[in-house]
Amino acid sequence: MDLEPGRPVFLDELVQQPQLHTGKTVRVTGTLHAYSPVTDRAELVDGQYLLIVDTQLLGVQQYHVGQTYQLIGEIDSVADQAPESLFDDAKFSLEIVLRARVGKSVDGLDMAVYKKSVHAVRKFLDT
Numbered sequence: 001m002d003l004e005p006g007r008p009v010f011l012d013e014l015v016q017q018p019q020l021h022t023g024k025t026v027r028v029t030g031t032l033h034a035y036s037p038v039t040d041r042a043e044l045v046d047g048q049y050l051l052i053v054d055t056q057l058l059g060v061q062q063y064h065v066g067q068t069y070q071l072i073g074e075i076d077s078v079a080d081q082a083p084e085s086l087f088d089d090a091k092f093s094l095e096i097v098l099r100a101r102v103g104k105s106v107d108g109l110d111m112a113v114y115k116k117s118v119h120a121v122r123k124f125l126d127t
Contacts, residue, residue, distance in 0.1 A: 006027030007025065008121075014028070015050070022095075022096060024074070026073070028044060029114065030045050030068065031069075033045045034065065040056040052098070054099045054100065057101045058103050064105075067107040070104055073098045073101045074098070
């Protein structure tokens with residue numbers, strides 16, 4: 001099985017168009033809002049947008065709520081399993097979950113500069 005590289009995608013893009021990303025490999029960056037080692041589930045946020053993450057493939061790691069993480073994995077459809085969030089005001093999709101296979105802390109990353117650079121690369125590659 002060949003693993004695809006993760007295309008940088010922002011949480012707002014995933015939440016607003018979940019069907020567009022289902023089945024694809026993505027790289028997402030956000031702040032860890034919640035983590036449960038019992039259920040192997042995490043919640044990644046960026047602004048008001050939230051993504052449910054299945055961390056089962058990452059193995060045992062120490063996560064710190066409030067730190068920024070970058071995760072690579074596949075977006076799966078879970079419309080029939082409707083996960084619930086602990087983040088009341090978040091905008092999130094009940095249709096998808098990220099099945100993370102790689103994760104790292106990128107705490108200290110300037111998200112504004114990161115977003116600008118991803119948009120610049122996208123613009124360059126689209127021309």
